[in-house]
């Protein structure tokens with residue numbers, strides 16, 4: 254607990270009490286997840302480092318943890334806060350009732366106060382995906398005010414940040430705690446370029462904790478330290494995995510603008526707003542291995558079949574029977590990723606899906622004169638399926654995208670790295686998986702099983718990690734090009750004996766998976782083979 258001369262409580266007890274008394278549903282509705290004291294205190298120290306700090310803006314006030322600490326450390330401040338929720342606002346008003354220098358407004362920050370600037374802005378903004386807030390209205394407000402074009406998929410916290418940057422006075426300082434997602438995702442590109450162009454970015458601290466620092470939210474956080482001073486040549490990145498490493502940040506803040514070290518420090522113009530910024534704070538896993546080649550030398554990754562109307566085009570056994578659609582007009586296809594349990598998808602697995610009445614076929618009707626098929630196509634037109642975005646651009650509208658079944662699939666969204674599946678059933682796939690097509694050349698034939706054996710190892714997972722993009726909630730998404738551009742071990746360097754050894758382990762692993770008792774020992778041993786052959790000797 255921090256000592257305070259005024260009556261404000263400087264610990265997280267108020268937040269803890271509030272979280273216990275207010276339903277999680279309400280807190281989620283307003284994104285009320287509170288900043289831990291140690292982190293809030295550090296962010297406050299950054300603001301106070303500006304010796305002429307007088308006016309402070311707290312755009313997402315909550316119970317005002319930042320303002321409580323600010324006033325304990327520096328009493329002669331003028332603080333303005335914004336809070337949208339009546340309930341937490343009235344509690345905050347009570348807490349700050351004796352503080353004449355704190356003004357809390359029950360107003361939406363995004364629509365107010367655009368013309369005022371402050372010596373300090375400090376914030377833990379609400380995290381809302383584009384579909385969780387009125388994105389059209391807010392986006393057009395920000396676009397009009399800042400005269401920029403925004404990506405509609407923007408998360409609300411990046412809009413808070415853009416507005417706050419705009420409201421920072423010369424020599425002012427800004428501290429924001431946000432999910433680190435924007436550093437590595439498409440919608441973050443604009444904020445990153447604003448951070449570079451405005452020359453205010455000084456230090457990004459990425460938390461890489463095993464546990465979540467915000468109690469109930471699954472998210473990785475980062476703190477942005479910005480300053481509108483003249484020290485804009487360099488930007489520092491830090492990655493922190495334990496709370497006790499925060500003391501290192503204290504040194505950074507108290508020494509600023511002098512440097513504590515040169516590690517992971519980049520010239521402002523070296524930063525590429527379009528790149529994933531993970532490269533600046535994380536040591537790439539790939540450097541641990543030698544003899545890497547681009548994945549695209551070995552295989553091509555292409556997205557699965559997009560129908561434009563899955564409910565219409567997909568068929569289960571019963572739907573086909575009810576509509577009398579003959580099998581010859583149905584293309585066997587995996588439609589949902591939940592229908593693939595292990596990493597081998599066999600013909601038996603496919604027949605089980607059919608028998609379980611899962612969607613396992615796609616309508617493949619081009620050239621058919623079958624009466625029942627025609628009837629179903631007429632029904633589709635009545636439902637205006639032919640006017641959908643994708644179908645309208647096809648001729649005829651029910652033409653399927655041309656994809657040969659891929660021997661390997663990889664799932665698009667993942668929690669623990671990429672999930673590869675060996676498509677032994679030789680069926681097609683919708684966009685829930687990407688297709689992987691090994692590319693044999695004149696000089697190099699690829700053994701698909703060896704490739705697959707590699708893909709399911711931890712070594713492959715680590716190297717792919719260098720190229721992933723992040724979404725919220727710990728979900729990772731890989732676009733086909735993320736994989737095409739990734740690196741992999743050069744498997745053509747394996748000797749014949751090594752290949753045989755791997756294939757043998759692989760076949761044994763396959764048997765255990767198909768028997769329903771996967772023995773990870775076999776994959777781990779394959780992993781060992783790659784580790785010993787391709788690791789740099791340190």
Ligand SMILES: C[S@@+](CC[C@H](N)C(=O)[O-])C[C@H]1O[C@@H](n2cnc3c(N)ncnc32)[C@H](O)[C@@H]1O
Nearest residue numbers: 283286287288313314315336337361362377379
């Ligand atoms: C993540 S919490 C942070 C609270 C506190 N500053 C802290 O760090 O512990 C975000 C707060 O912003 C409020 N909020 C959400 N949307 C807002 C908006 N558009 N304008 C102002 N406040 C908003 C929420 O009700 C919530 O109290």
